[in-house]
Amino acid sequence: xxxxxxxxxxxxxxxxxxxxxxxxxxxxxxxxxxxxxxxxxxxxxxxxxxxxxxxxxxxxxxxxxxxxxxxxxxxxxxxxxxxxxxxxxxxxxxxxxxxxxxxxxxxxxxxxxxxxxxxxxxxxxxxxxxxxxxxxxxxxxx
Amino acid sequence: xxxxxxxxxxxxxxxxxxxxxxxxxxxxxxxxxxxxxxxxxxxxxxxxxxxxxxxxxxxxxxxxxxxxxxxxxxxxxxxxxxxxxxxxxxxxxxxxxxxxxxxxxxxxxxxxxxxxxxxxxxxxxxxxxxxxxxxxxxxxxxxxxxxxxxxxxx
Numbered sequence: 001x002x003x004x005x006x007x008x009x010x011x012x013x014x015x016x017x018x019x020x021x022x023x024x025x026x027x028x029x030x031x032x033x034x035x036x037x038x039x040x041x042x043x044x045x046x047x048x049x050x051x052x053x054x055x056x057x058x059x060x061x062x063x064x065x066x067x068x069x070x071x072x073x074x075x076x077x078x079x080x081x082x083x084x085x086x087x088x089x090x091x092x093x094x095x096x097x098x099x100x101x102x103x104x105x106x107x108x109x110x111x112x113x114x115x116x117x118x119x120x121x122x123x124x125x126x127x128x129x130x131x132x133x134x135x136x137x138x139x140x141x142x
Numbered sequence: 143x144x145x146x147x148x149x150x151x152x153x154x155x156x157x158x159x160x161x162x163x164x165x166x167x168x169x170x171x172x173x174x175x176x177x178x179x180x181x182x183x184x185x186x187x188x189x190x191x192x193x194x195x196x197x198x199x200x201x202x203x204x205x206x207x208x209x210x211x212x213x214x215x216x217x218x219x220x221x222x223x224x225x226x227x228x229x230x231x232x233x234x235x236x237x238x239x240x241x242x243x244x245x246x247x248x249x250x251x252x253x254x255x256x257x258x259x260x261x262x263x264x265x266x267x268x269x270x271x272x273x274x275x276x277x278x279x280x281x282x283x284x285x286x287x288x289x290x291x292x293x294x295x296x
Contacts, residue, residue, distance in 0.1 A: 001168075001171075001172075001175075001178075001183065002168040002172075003172070003183055004163070004166065004168050004169045004172050004185045004187075005185070006185055006186055006187055007162075007163050007169075007187050007190075008186070008187065008190045009190075010161055010162060010163060010187075011162045011163055011164075011187040011188070011190035011191045011194070012162075012190045012191070012193065012194040013161055013162070013194065014157075014158045014159065014160070014161035014162020014163065014164065014191060014194065015158065015162050015190060015191035015192060015193060015194025015195040015196075015197075015198075016158070016194040016195065016197070016198045017154055017155070017157055017158030017161060017162075018155055018158035018159065018162065018191070018194070018195040018198075019158075019194060019195040019196065019197065019198025019199040019202065020154055020158070020198055020202070021151050021152070021154040021155035021158060022155075022195070022198075022199045022202070022203075023198060023199055023202025023203060023206060024151045024154065025148070025151050026202070026203060026206050026207070026212065026218070027202075027206045027209070027212060027213060028144075028147050028148065028151065028212055028213050028214045028215075029148065029212055029214050029215050030211065030212030030214075030215040030216075030217060030218040030219050030220075031215070031218075031219050032219070032220070032221065033151075033155065035155075035247075035248040035249040035252065036247075036248045036273065039248055039252065039269075039270065039273065040270075040273040040274075040276075040277060043270065043273065043274050043277070045277075045281070052145055053144060053145060053148045053214075054148075056145045056146070056148040056149040056152065057148045057149065057151060057152035057155075058152060058252055059149055059152060060148070060149045060150065060151065060152020060153035060154070060155065060156055061152045061153075061155055061156040061159075061249060061252040061253050061256075062156070062252055062253065062255045062256045063149075063152075063153060063156070063256060064152075064153050064155075064156025064157050064159070064160060064253055064256060065156065065160055065165065065253060065254075065256035065257050066256045067153070067157075068157070068160055075160070075257060076160060076163060076165065076166060077166055077168075078165060078166045078167070078168075078254060078257050078259060079166060079167065079168040080167055080168075080244070080245075080246075080254075080259060080261040080262065080265075081168070082167075082243070082244050082245075082261065084261075084264060086243055086244070087244055087261055087264050087265050087268070088264060088265075088268040089240075089243065089268075090240045090241075090243035090244035090246065090265065090268070091240065091244070091246075091251075091264070091265040091266065091267070091268025091269040091271070091272060092240070092268045092269070092271060092272040092275075093236050093237070093239050093240030093243070093272065094237055094240030094241055094244070094246065094247060094248065094251075094265075094269050094272065095240075095248070095268065095269035095270060095271065095272025095273040095274075095275075095276070096236055096237075096240075096272035096273065096275055096276045097232075097233050097234060097235070097236030097237025097238070097239070097240060097272075097276075098233070098237045098247075098248060098272075098273065098276075099233070099272070099273045099276035099277055099280070100229055100232060100233030100236060100237075100276045100280070101229060101230055101231075101232065101233020101234040101235075101236070101237055102221075102229070102230065102233065104237060104247050104248050104249075105241075105247045105248075105249065106155075106247075106248070106249050108234070109192060109195075110192070110195040110196060110199055111199060111203075112221075113192075113196050114196050114199035114200040114203050115203060115220070115221075117221065117224075118224055118226070119221075119223060119224065119225075119226065119230050122226055122230055122231065122234075123230055123231075123233070123234040124234070126230075126231055126234040126235050126238060127234040127235070127237045127238030127241060128174075128238065129235075129238065130234070130235045130236075130237075130238030130239050130242065131174045131238040131239070131241045131242040132174050132175075132176055132242070133238075133242070134174070134238065134239045134241075134242025134243060135171055135174040135175045135177075135242045136175070136176065136177050138242070138243070139175055139177060139178075140177040
Protein backbone atom coordinates (compact mmCIF):
# COMPACT_ATOMS: atom_id res chain seq x y z
CA UNK A 1 0.00 0.00 0.00
CA UNK A 2 1.24 3.46 -0.94
CA UNK A 3 0.29 6.30 1.39
CA UNK A 4 -1.26 9.32 -0.33
CA UNK A 5 -1.65 12.81 1.13
CA UNK A 6 -5.13 14.22 1.80
CA UNK A 7 -5.65 17.01 -0.76
CA UNK A 8 -9.02 18.65 -0.04
CA UNK A 9 -8.49 21.91 -1.96
CA UNK A 10 -6.91 20.41 -5.08
CA UNK A 11 -9.54 17.68 -5.11
CA UNK A 12 -12.37 20.19 -4.72
CA UNK A 13 -10.93 22.29 -7.56
CA UNK A 14 -10.34 19.26 -9.78
CA UNK A 15 -13.86 18.07 -9.03
CA UNK A 16 -15.21 21.48 -10.04
CA UNK A 17 -13.37 21.15 -13.38
CA UNK A 18 -14.96 17.73 -13.90
CA UNK A 19 -18.33 19.32 -13.14
CA UNK A 20 -17.60 22.17 -15.56
CA UNK A 21 -16.80 19.61 -18.26
CA UNK A 22 -20.08 17.79 -17.61
CA UNK A 23 -22.04 21.06 -17.81
CA UNK A 24 -20.25 22.10 -21.02
CA UNK A 25 -20.94 18.72 -22.65
CA UNK A 26 -24.63 19.01 -21.79
CA UNK A 27 -24.64 22.60 -23.12
CA UNK A 28 -22.87 21.62 -26.35
CA UNK A 29 -24.16 18.13 -27.19
CA UNK A 30 -27.14 17.70 -24.87
CA UNK A 31 -25.62 14.52 -23.51
CA UNK A 32 -24.49 13.15 -20.16
CA UNK A 33 -20.73 13.15 -19.52
CA UNK A 34 -20.64 9.47 -18.63
CA UNK A 35 -17.20 8.24 -19.58
CA UNK A 36 -18.22 4.56 -19.69
CA UNK A 37 -21.15 5.30 -21.99
CA UNK A 38 -18.98 7.48 -24.23
CA UNK A 39 -16.15 4.92 -24.38
CA UNK A 40 -18.46 1.92 -24.90
CA UNK A 41 -20.17 3.65 -27.82
CA UNK A 42 -16.83 3.87 -29.63
CA UNK A 43 -17.42 0.20 -30.43
CA UNK A 44 -20.19 -1.25 -32.63
CA UNK A 45 -23.14 -1.48 -32.82
CA UNK A 46 -23.47 2.23 -33.60
CA UNK A 47 -26.86 3.73 -32.76
CA UNK A 48 -26.20 7.30 -33.85
CA UNK A 49 -23.69 9.49 -35.64
CA UNK A 50 -21.83 10.78 -32.62
CA UNK A 51 -18.72 8.64 -33.10
CA UNK A 52 -16.24 11.40 -33.93
CA UNK A 53 -17.49 13.65 -31.15
CA UNK A 54 -17.10 10.84 -28.62
CA UNK A 55 -13.66 10.01 -29.95
CA UNK A 56 -12.69 13.68 -29.60
CA UNK A 57 -13.87 13.71 -25.96
CA UNK A 58 -11.89 10.56 -25.17
CA UNK A 59 -8.87 12.02 -26.99
CA UNK A 60 -9.15 15.06 -24.71
CA UNK A 61 -9.04 12.79 -21.65
CA UNK A 62 -5.91 11.06 -22.95
CA UNK A 63 -4.15 14.22 -24.13
CA UNK A 64 -4.74 16.17 -20.87
CA UNK A 65 -1.73 14.70 -19.02
CA UNK A 66 0.47 15.18 -22.09
CA UNK A 67 -0.38 18.90 -22.13
CA UNK A 68 0.13 19.16 -18.35
CA UNK A 69 3.55 17.59 -18.73
CA UNK A 70 4.45 19.97 -21.59
CA UNK A 71 3.19 22.97 -19.64
CA UNK A 72 4.53 22.26 -16.17
CA UNK A 73 7.39 19.87 -16.90
CA UNK A 74 5.93 17.11 -14.79
CA UNK A 75 2.93 15.10 -13.68
CA UNK A 76 1.57 14.20 -10.24
CA UNK A 77 2.48 10.74 -8.92
CA UNK A 78 0.67 7.73 -10.30
CA UNK A 79 1.05 4.40 -8.55
CA UNK A 80 -0.44 1.28 -10.09
CA UNK A 81 0.63 -1.51 -7.78
CA UNK A 82 -1.44 -4.31 -9.30
CA UNK A 83 -0.09 -7.43 -11.02
CA UNK A 84 -1.07 -7.84 -14.67
CA UNK A 85 -3.51 -10.78 -14.27
CA UNK A 86 -5.43 -8.91 -11.57
CA UNK A 87 -5.31 -5.75 -13.68
CA UNK A 88 -7.00 -7.63 -16.53
CA UNK A 89 -9.69 -9.06 -14.24
CA UNK A 90 -10.25 -5.59 -12.77
CA UNK A 91 -10.54 -4.04 -16.23
CA UNK A 92 -13.03 -6.66 -17.43
CA UNK A 93 -15.21 -6.24 -14.32
CA UNK A 94 -15.03 -2.43 -14.45
CA UNK A 95 -15.97 -2.27 -18.14
CA UNK A 96 -18.65 -4.94 -17.93
CA UNK A 97 -20.23 -3.59 -14.76
CA UNK A 98 -20.23 0.01 -15.96
CA UNK A 99 -22.14 -0.87 -19.14
CA UNK A 100 -24.39 -3.43 -17.43
CA UNK A 101 -25.33 -0.83 -14.81
CA UNK A 102 -25.73 2.01 -17.35
CA UNK A 103 -22.93 4.15 -15.98
CA UNK A 104 -19.91 4.66 -13.79
CA UNK A 105 -18.54 7.23 -11.38
CA UNK A 106 -19.07 10.07 -13.85
CA UNK A 107 -22.43 9.14 -15.37
CA UNK A 108 -24.07 8.03 -12.12
CA UNK A 109 -21.83 9.54 -9.44
CA UNK A 110 -21.50 13.05 -10.87
CA UNK A 111 -24.19 13.62 -13.51
CA UNK A 112 -26.84 11.31 -12.05
CA UNK A 113 -26.61 12.58 -8.50
CA UNK A 114 -26.70 16.16 -9.82
CA UNK A 115 -29.96 15.34 -11.60
CA UNK A 116 -31.30 13.77 -8.37
CA UNK A 117 -31.76 10.47 -10.22
CA UNK A 118 -32.87 7.65 -7.93
CA UNK A 119 -31.29 5.04 -10.23
CA UNK A 120 -27.96 6.84 -10.07
CA UNK A 121 -28.18 7.13 -6.28
CA UNK A 122 -28.79 3.37 -6.02
CA UNK A 123 -25.93 2.71 -8.46
CA UNK A 124 -23.51 5.05 -6.63
CA UNK A 125 -24.25 3.57 -3.20
CA UNK A 126 -23.85 0.07 -4.66
CA UNK A 127 -20.46 0.60 -6.35
CA UNK A 128 -19.13 2.52 -3.37
CA UNK A 129 -20.18 -0.38 -1.14
CA UNK A 130 -18.68 -3.17 -3.25
CA UNK A 131 -15.56 -1.05 -3.82
CA UNK A 132 -15.09 -0.60 -0.07
CA UNK A 133 -15.70 -4.31 0.59
CA UNK A 134 -13.27 -5.31 -2.18
CA UNK A 135 -10.46 -3.10 -0.87
CA UNK A 136 -11.13 -4.29 2.67
CA UNK A 137 -10.86 -7.93 1.63
CA UNK A 138 -7.73 -7.26 -0.44
CA UNK A 139 -5.93 -5.36 2.31
CA UNK A 140 -7.20 -6.59 5.64
CA UNK A 141 -8.40 -10.17 5.07
CA UNK A 142 -5.70 -12.58 6.04
CA UNK B 143 -15.68 22.87 -34.92
CA UNK B 144 -17.93 20.47 -33.00
CA UNK B 145 -15.04 18.03 -32.80
CA UNK B 146 -12.73 20.68 -31.35
CA UNK B 147 -15.35 21.68 -28.78
CA UNK B 148 -15.77 18.09 -27.59
CA UNK B 149 -12.01 17.59 -27.53
CA UNK B 150 -11.67 20.70 -25.33
CA UNK B 151 -14.46 19.47 -23.03
CA UNK B 152 -12.68 16.11 -22.68
CA UNK B 153 -9.47 18.00 -21.99
CA UNK B 154 -11.12 19.90 -19.11
CA UNK B 155 -12.41 16.60 -17.72
CA UNK B 156 -8.93 15.06 -17.90
CA UNK B 157 -7.40 18.14 -16.35
CA UNK B 158 -9.92 17.87 -13.52
CA UNK B 159 -8.94 14.25 -12.96
CA UNK B 160 -5.25 15.19 -12.77
CA UNK B 161 -5.72 18.27 -10.54
CA UNK B 162 -8.03 16.33 -8.21
CA UNK B 163 -5.47 13.53 -7.86
CA UNK B 164 -7.90 10.94 -9.23
CA UNK B 165 -5.48 9.99 -12.02
CA UNK B 166 -3.61 8.17 -9.26
CA UNK B 167 -5.34 4.85 -8.44
CA UNK B 168 -3.53 4.75 -5.08
CA UNK B 169 -5.59 7.77 -3.94
CA UNK B 170 -8.82 6.08 -4.99
CA UNK B 171 -7.91 2.84 -3.20
CA UNK B 172 -6.91 4.75 -0.07
CA UNK B 173 -10.35 6.41 -0.11
CA UNK B 174 -12.14 3.08 -0.45
CA UNK B 175 -9.96 1.64 2.34
CA UNK B 176 -12.13 2.47 5.35
CA UNK B 177 -10.06 -0.13 7.21
CA UNK B 178 -7.26 2.46 7.06
CA UNK B 179 -9.19 4.99 9.17
CA UNK B 180 -7.83 3.77 12.54
CA UNK B 181 -4.27 3.74 11.14
CA UNK B 182 -4.64 7.22 9.66
CA UNK B 183 -3.97 6.11 6.06
CA UNK B 184 -7.52 6.84 4.85
CA UNK B 185 -7.50 9.51 2.09
CA UNK B 186 -10.82 11.38 2.03
CA UNK B 187 -9.91 13.36 -1.13
CA UNK B 188 -12.36 11.51 -3.41
CA UNK B 189 -15.28 12.80 -1.35
CA UNK B 190 -14.09 16.36 -2.08
CA UNK B 191 -13.82 15.56 -5.81
CA UNK B 192 -17.41 14.35 -5.78
CA UNK B 193 -18.55 17.39 -3.79
CA UNK B 194 -16.89 19.82 -6.19
CA UNK B 195 -18.14 18.01 -9.27
CA UNK B 196 -21.72 17.55 -8.07
CA UNK B 197 -21.97 21.17 -6.84
CA UNK B 198 -20.94 22.60 -10.22
CA UNK B 199 -22.97 20.07 -12.21
CA UNK B 200 -26.09 20.55 -10.07
CA UNK B 201 -26.09 24.30 -10.66
CA UNK B 202 -24.89 24.08 -14.27
CA UNK B 203 -27.38 21.43 -15.40
CA UNK B 204 -30.33 23.34 -13.94
CA UNK B 205 -29.33 26.39 -15.99
CA UNK B 206 -28.34 24.62 -19.21
CA UNK B 207 -31.48 22.48 -19.29
CA UNK B 208 -33.60 25.65 -19.34
CA UNK B 209 -32.25 26.39 -22.82
CA UNK B 210 -34.41 25.46 -25.81
CA UNK B 211 -31.74 23.09 -27.14
CA UNK B 212 -28.03 22.36 -26.92
CA UNK B 213 -25.64 24.33 -29.12
CA UNK B 214 -24.54 21.39 -31.27
CA UNK B 215 -27.54 19.04 -31.14
CA UNK B 216 -31.26 19.05 -31.90
CA UNK B 217 -32.35 18.28 -28.35
CA UNK B 218 -31.22 17.22 -24.89
CA UNK B 219 -30.70 13.49 -24.35
CA UNK B 220 -31.34 13.23 -20.64
CA UNK B 221 -32.08 9.80 -19.15
CA UNK B 222 -35.66 9.43 -17.99
CA UNK B 223 -35.78 5.97 -16.41
CA UNK B 224 -36.79 5.79 -12.77
CA UNK B 225 -37.30 2.03 -12.26
CA UNK B 226 -34.98 0.07 -10.03
CA UNK B 227 -34.33 -3.11 -12.03
CA UNK B 228 -31.84 -5.89 -11.15
CA UNK B 229 -29.28 -4.45 -13.54
CA UNK B 230 -29.00 -1.09 -11.79
CA UNK B 231 -27.79 -3.08 -8.75
CA UNK B 232 -25.84 -5.90 -10.42
CA UNK B 233 -23.92 -3.67 -12.84
CA UNK B 234 -22.63 -1.19 -10.27
CA UNK B 235 -21.91 -4.08 -7.85
CA UNK B 236 -19.63 -5.68 -10.47
CA UNK B 237 -18.18 -2.31 -11.44
CA UNK B 238 -17.34 -1.56 -7.79
CA UNK B 239 -15.42 -4.83 -7.44
CA UNK B 240 -13.28 -3.99 -10.48
CA UNK B 241 -12.83 -0.44 -9.19
CA UNK B 242 -11.73 -1.74 -5.80
CA UNK B 243 -9.27 -4.22 -7.31
CA UNK B 244 -7.26 -1.68 -9.34
CA UNK B 245 -8.45 1.77 -8.24
CA UNK B 246 -9.35 2.66 -11.82
CA UNK B 247 -12.72 3.72 -13.17
CA UNK B 248 -13.16 4.53 -16.88
CA UNK B 249 -12.28 8.26 -16.85
CA UNK B 250 -9.08 8.06 -14.82
CA UNK B 251 -8.03 4.90 -16.68
CA UNK B 252 -8.25 6.73 -20.03
CA UNK B 253 -6.40 9.75 -18.64
CA UNK B 254 -3.76 7.41 -17.21
CA UNK B 255 -3.04 6.36 -20.81
CA UNK B 256 -1.59 9.83 -21.37
CA UNK B 257 0.80 9.27 -18.48
CA UNK B 258 2.39 6.62 -20.69
CA UNK B 259 1.53 3.85 -18.26
CA UNK B 260 1.70 0.30 -19.62
CA UNK B 261 -0.51 -0.89 -16.74
CA UNK B 262 -3.16 1.65 -17.69
CA UNK B 263 -3.02 0.40 -21.27
CA UNK B 264 -3.58 -3.20 -20.18
CA UNK B 265 -6.44 -2.09 -17.92
CA UNK B 266 -8.10 -0.04 -20.69
CA UNK B 267 -7.91 -2.91 -23.20
CA UNK B 268 -9.54 -5.27 -20.67
CA UNK B 269 -12.10 -2.59 -19.76
CA UNK B 270 -13.10 -2.11 -23.40
CA UNK B 271 -13.42 -5.90 -23.80
CA UNK B 272 -15.72 -5.93 -20.75
CA UNK B 273 -17.81 -3.12 -22.22
CA UNK B 274 -18.20 -4.86 -25.56
CA UNK B 275 -19.08 -8.13 -23.80
CA UNK B 276 -21.78 -6.43 -21.72
CA UNK B 277 -23.33 -4.88 -24.82
CA UNK B 278 -23.25 -8.21 -26.66
CA UNK B 279 -24.93 -10.06 -23.78
CA UNK B 280 -27.48 -7.29 -23.26
CA UNK B 281 -28.47 -7.44 -26.92
CA UNK B 282 -28.72 -11.24 -27.22
CA UNK B 283 -32.24 -12.04 -28.42
CA UNK B 284 -32.39 -15.12 -26.19
CA UNK B 285 -31.48 -13.14 -23.11
CA UNK B 286 -34.47 -13.46 -20.82
CA UNK B 287 -32.73 -12.67 -17.58
CA UNK B 288 -33.16 -8.95 -18.07
CA UNK B 289 -35.61 -6.64 -19.72
CA UNK B 290 -34.29 -5.52 -23.11
CA UNK B 291 -33.23 -1.91 -22.80
CA UNK B 292 -30.42 0.32 -23.89
CA UNK B 293 -27.61 -0.84 -21.60
CA UNK B 294 -25.88 2.49 -21.97
CA UNK B 295 -28.66 4.75 -20.85
CA UNK B 296 -27.74 6.15 -17.47
